[in-house]
Amino acid sequence: MAQRGRLAGKSVIITGAASGIGLGTAELFMEEGAKLVLVDLQPEMLEQAVTRLHDASGECVSVCGDVSEPYTITRAVQRAIETYGKIDVVFNNAGIMPTGPVTEYPDESWDRVMAVNLKSMFMMCKMVIPEMLKQGGGSIVNMSSVMAGLTEPGYTAYTASKAGIIGLTKEIAVSYSEQGIRCNAICPGWVDTEMNRKVAEDMGGMDKLQPLIKRQQPLGRMATVREVGYAVLFLASDESTAVSGSCLYVDGASSASI
Numbered sequence: 067m068a069q070r071g072r073l074a075g076k077s078v079i080i081t082g083a084a085s086g087i088g089l090g091t092a093e094l095f096m097e098e099g100a101k102l103v104l105v106d107l108q109p110e111m112l113e114q115a116v117t118r119l120h121d122a123s124g125e126c127v128s129v130c131g132d133v134s135e136p137y138t139i140t141r142a143v144q145r146a147i148e149t150y151g152k153i154d155v156v157f158n159n160a161g162i163m164p165t166g167p168v169t170e171y172p173d174e175s176w177d178r179v180m181a182v183n184l185k186s187m188f189m190m191c192k193m194v195i196p197e198m199l200k201q202g203g204g205s206i207v208n209m210s211s212v213m214a215g216l217t218e219p220g221y222t223a224y225t226a227s228k229a230g231i232i233g234l235t236k237e238i239a240v241s242y243s244e245q246g247i248r249c250n251a252i253c254p255g256w257v258d259t260e261m262n263r264k265v266a267e268d269m270g271g272m273d274k275l276q277p278l279i280k281r282q283q284p285l286g287r288m289a290t291v292r293e294v295g296y297a298v299l300f301l302a303s304d305e306s307t308a309v310s311g312s313c314l315y316v317d318g319a320s321s322a323s324i
């Protein structure tokens with residue numbers, strides 16, 4: 067049974083919030099009493115997400131922009147402070163996954179993946195930690211992936227960026243735990259989102275992807291965005307006040323299997 071109020075009154079920034087895991091987590095957080103700042107670069111989808119949350123009586127504002135631009139991060143932090151007076155939680159979730167063999171991988175794609183997936187999280191932490199220090203603490207949850215530690219051919223920059231996120235997460239946890247700032251990573255396996263619908267499309271349809279999911283993820287199916295959202299909720303909430311520097315796997319035993 068769903069609990070309510072696990073994030074009551076907390077001010078939360080979520081990036082990549084217009085679809086997939088970001089949107090699913092935003093909906094769950096709203097149900098748990100959070101006040102939200104949604105960040106995404108897709109204006110129409112972002113507006114639809116805000117409307118949906120408002121219709122459900124949620125407190126929600128948005129910042130439309132690219133998280134690899136420092137200006138977007140600055141605006142998100144300012145928006146949270148102006149609107150809610152504080153920032154309790156950040157869910158650094160936005161990410162992209164262009165694939166290709168390392169020998170043919172364009173330098174520009176490498177730089178873009180690193181900027182969106184990894185540097186944006188560094189910039190957000192840099193901007194938000196001073197605010198959290200003023201308040202006496204906060205929780206940062208960084209979206210990594212099971213692919214930070216296990217990979218397959220073609221995930222050149224993606225795997226490197228997701229592994230970098232774990233390093234960043236641990237460093238922040240070690241540096242700021244005493245001051246009440248926790249930082250953890252989420253490592254999902256296959257999740258049912260647009261990102262994987264594109265993977266299925268490239269493979270010739272969902273029927274072609276299913277056997278691979280079954281082989282790689284002992285759960286036998288993709289996780290839902292809600293199932294990932296509940297793990298993020300735990301790390302965001304005061305239920306996890308002694309948890310910092312950890313990587314929470316939501317991977318249906320993918321990382322446990324040979």
Ligand SMILES: NC(=O)c1ccc[n+]([C@@H]2O[C@H](COP(=O)([O-])OP(=O)(O)OC[C@H]3O[C@@H](n4cnc5c(N)ncnc54)[C@H](O)[C@@H]3O)[C@@H](O)[C@H]2O)c1
Pocket residue numbers: 081082083084085086087088105106107108131132133134159160161162163182209210211212253254255256257258259260261262
């Ligand atoms: N889907 C999976 O199986 C899976 C597994 C492990 C980790 N992840 C990670 O979860 C995160 C969310 O993925 P998803 O599956 O929900 O994907 P998605 O494509 O459904 O959603 C990603 C969202 O991020 C936004 N976004 C992308 N680049 C952005 C940028 N530069 N600035 C602002 N917003 C941007 C997109 O517009 C989109 O709304 C990603 O970091 C991804 O790597 C996904």
